[in-house]
Amino acid sequence: MSQNNAYWHANLKLMAFCLTIWFLVSFVFGILLVDQLNTIRLGGYKLGFWFAQQGAIYVFLVLIFFYAFMMNKLDRKYDVEE
Amino acid sequence: MDLKTLTYIVVFGTFFIYFAIAWWARANSTSEFYVANKGIHPVLNGMATGADWMSAASFISMAGLIAFTGYGGSVFLMGWTGGYVLLAMLLAPYLRKHGKFTVPEFIGDRYYSNTARMVAVVCLIIASLTYIIGQMKGVGVAFSRFLEVEFTLGLVIGMGVVWFYAVLGGMKGITYTQIAQYVVLIFAYTVPAVFISLELTGNPIPQIGLGSQMTDGSGYLLDKLDLIVTDLGFKEYTTAKLGSTVNMFAYTLSLMIGTAGLPHVIMRFFTVPSVKAARSSAGWALVFIALLYTVAPAVGAMARLNLINTIQPASGESLVYAERPQWFQNWEKTGLLEFEDKNKDGKIQYSADKETNEMVKIDRDIMVLANPEIAKLPNWVIALVAAGGLAAALSTAAGLLLAISSSISHDLMKSILIPDISEKNELLASRIVMTVAIGIAGYLGLNPPGFAAGTVALAFGLAASSIFPALMMGIFSKTINNKAAIAGMVSGIGVTLLYVFQHHGIMFIKGTEFMMGMDKNWFFGIDPKAFGAVGALVNFAVAFMVAKATDPAPEHIQALVDNLRVPAKSA
Numbered sequence: 001m002s003q004n005n006a007y008w009h010a011n012l013k014l015m016a017f018c019l020t021i022w023f024l025v026s027f028v029f030g031i032l033l034v035d036q037l038n039t040i041r042l043g044g045y046k047l048g049f050w051f052a053q054q055g056a057i058y059v060f061l062v063l064i065f066f067y068a069f070m071m072n073k074l075d076r077k078y079d080v081e082e
Numbered sequence: 083m084d085l086k087t088l089t090y091i092v093v094f095g096t097f098f099i100y101f102a103i104a105w106w107a108r109a110n111s112t113s114e115f116y117v118a119n120k121g122i123h124p125v126l127n128g129m130a131t132g133a134d135w136m137s138a139a140s141f142i143s144m145a146g147l148i149a150f151t152g153y154g155g156s157v158f159l160m161g162w163t164g165g166y167v168l169l170a171m172l173l174a175p176y177l178r179k180h181g182k183f184t185v186p187e188f189i190g191d192r193y194y195s196n197t198a199r200m201v202a203v204v205c206l207i208i209a210s211l212t213y214i215i216g217q218m219k220g221v222g223v224a225f226s227r228f229l230e231v232e233f234t235l236g237l238v239i240g241m242g243v244v245w246f247y248a249v250l251g252g253m254k255g256i257t258y259t260q261i262a263q264y265v266v267l268i269f270a271y272t273v274p275a276v277f278i279s280l281e282l283t284g285n286p287i288p289q290i291g292l293g294s295q296m297t298d299g300s301g302y303l304l305d306k307l308d309l310i311v312t313d314l315g316f317k318e319y320t321t322a323k324l325g326s327t328v329n330m331f332a333y334t335l336s337l338m339i340g341t342a343g344l345p346h347v348i349m350r351f352f353t354v355p356s357v358k359a360a361r362s363s364a365g366w367a368l369v370f371i372a373l374l375y376t377v378a379p380a381v382g383a384m385a386r387l388n389l390i391n392t393i394q395p396a397s398g399e400s401l402v403y404a405e406r407p408q409w410f411q412n413w414e415k416t417g418l419l420e421f422e423d424k425n426k427d428g429k430i431q432y433s434a435d436k437e438t439n440e441m442v443k444i445d446r447d448i449m450v451l452a453n454p455e456i457a458k459l460p461n462w463v464i465a466l467v468a469a470g471g472l473a474a475a476l477s478t479a480a481g482l483l484l485a486i487s488s489s490i491s492h493d494l495m496k497s498i499l500i501p502d503i504s505e506k507n508e509l510l511a512s513r514i515v516m517t518v519a520i521g522i523a524g525y526l527g528l529n530p531p532g533f534a535a536g537t538v539a540l541a542f543g544l545a546a547s548s549i550f551p552a553l554m555m556g557i558f559s560k561t562i563n564n565k566a567a568i569a570g571m572v573s574g575i576g577v578t579l580l581y582v583f584q585h586h587g588i589m590f591i592k593g594t595e596f597m598m599g600m601d602k603n604w605f606f607g608i609d610p611k612a613f614g615a616v617g618a619l620v621n622f623a624v625a626f627m628v629a630k631a632t633d634p635a636p637e638h639i640q641a642l643v644d645n646l647r648v649p650a651k652s653a
Contacts, residue, residue, distance in 0.1 A: 008647050015171050022167045026160045031330050044293040044302030049320045052156035053379040054289060057163045057372050064170045064365035071361055080650040082356050
């Protein structure tokens with residue numbers, strides 16, 4: 001049982017890390033700090049605008065695959081694979 | 083070949099493909115009918131989820147919405163994609179581990195309560211039925227615009243098509259047709275975008291084109307757009323907010339948790355073979371969704387630019403009405419474009435000023451529907467857009483119909499009303515329920531009730547304020563009990579409906595609004611459409627207070643939660 005608890009806590013930690021980035025790229029970069037970031041440019045894009053309409057989505061994608069990859073490793077480490 | 087014949091061939095060609103797939107993938111057991119025997123490959127499930135998720139609104143309306151809201155439209159882009167991060171980490175793997183057929187079934191099991199299950203069934207049916215009205219209307223619109231068929235006939239044909247493959251194949255048939263529909267819709271969406279991006283910026287990738295220089299040497303596309311919209315008196319495209327910053331924050335959050343809580347989306351993750359597959363499948367779903375969602379802002383901005391350039395070829399110079407292009411005349415007939423010569427000079431003045439603006443109506447849907455014509459693309463591209471719009475509407479409608487029918491035949495009939503029903507009869511019952519649901523959805527599509535306009539807001543509000551919190555607490559708290567969950571769901575829905583009805587009338591009936599002297603969007607400037615996040619917070623808060631005052635969930639339920647949290651089968 002304690003093995004399962006340790007697995008769950010490792011999962012929660014990983015989740016907290018991923019959701020922090022999720023929050024950062026969308027709510028912080030795309031909404032709260034958009035005006036400040038808009039002073040920086042990425043080609044024809046203002047950076048804040050780019051995060052809100054492009055960047056956040058790309059980061060979301062990477063996050064899900066990263067989470068899935070890390071969880072597969074945790075599954076093996078704690079020997080809880082299906 | 084003329085456009086109409088070509089469109090008929092493309093549209094009915096795609097229907098034929100859907101029928102062939104449905105016949106091949108007929109369902110013979112309840113497991114096949116509800117969850118496709120849990121045998122769908124995660125990448126294919128991701129593709130089916132993409133089609134299931136991307137509705138008539140995503141395909142037809144979203145780019146137009148962004149075109150006219152600019153930066154403010156970002157809430158839809160982030161909200162409707164960010165929900166998949168929540169789904170992948172907070173819900174899908176654990177619900178898949180539970181391994182049952184429906185979302186209310188999980189809620190009933192976890193909260194050891196048929197009452198909780200029924201509350202979930204009611205939320206599911208209201209959310210799905212309101213959502214489906216939009217799809218039915220989308221089918222009717224696509225038919226009447228592109229095939230010049232009566233709206234009613236178009237809708238009836240659409241009902242027939244979806245009936246055939248959804249009733250025959252259940253989840254199995256729906257999954258494989260959704261995969262085909264995804265291919266049709268993504269092709270139809272990106273081909274015009276590639277052409278337009280190439281024409282305006284010389285770059286075939288719309289996501290890069292949007293950040294590139296114009297080929298005519300007038301600088302960056304977005305800078306030019308900012309300049310011409312502010313010239314006309316509109317807010318600057320790249321910085322225009324949707325209400326306030328607080329409103330945009332709440333709106334995005336509401337759409338994210340609403341997305342993660344929509345039963346017809348969650349249900350798709352019951353069809354994959356394992357917990358591991360459920361996690362990666364959410365990633366694949368977002369890959370396929372992002373293909374459209376990262377193109378949409380380019381379509382929106384470029385269509386707006388093309389439209390203004392047509393009406394106002396140079397600064398201060400207006401198009402002579404008699405010389406308007408063919409597409410302008412075509413779409414005037416449909417009532418989506420309207421011109422009123424206010425100063426009687428025979429020219430089209432377009433501006434943000436309501437007094438002098440002569441483009442009295444520019445329906446936002448036109449940004450996608452007329453886009454190929456505005457950009458002077460070949461006829462086969464226009465035919466493709468018709469088939470794509472239909473694919474988007476039909477695939478979403480099918481997923482919603484399955485969510486409705488499974489919640490009635492499985493959660494209501496099998497579990498509560500007639501528990502000793504045989505599998506064969508349950509299968510028959512779900513097919514009959516689905517047929518009835520198609521009939522009701524079609525009827526509502528033809529005679530949209532007053533609340534049709536607010537429907538999507540309602541669906542997301544309900545999913546965000548009731549289903550998402552109930553599911554999440556059920557997984558992340560071992561001790562939360564039935565009373566807490568029910569109180570949470572009821573109060574979450576309660577405050578959300580109260581705020582929505584206060585602004586838009588009880589059941590959206592005009593004249594029953596009850597602002598009682600309060601300002602519009604009085605709660606921190608939050609739009610009723612963005613209120614789901616507040617409803618969810620209320621749900622969580624009430625549930626935790628009730629849980630504190632009552633006994634924790636019994637031992638066997640705590641064991642159930644422990645079991646959910648690990649992929650391995652319990653010893």
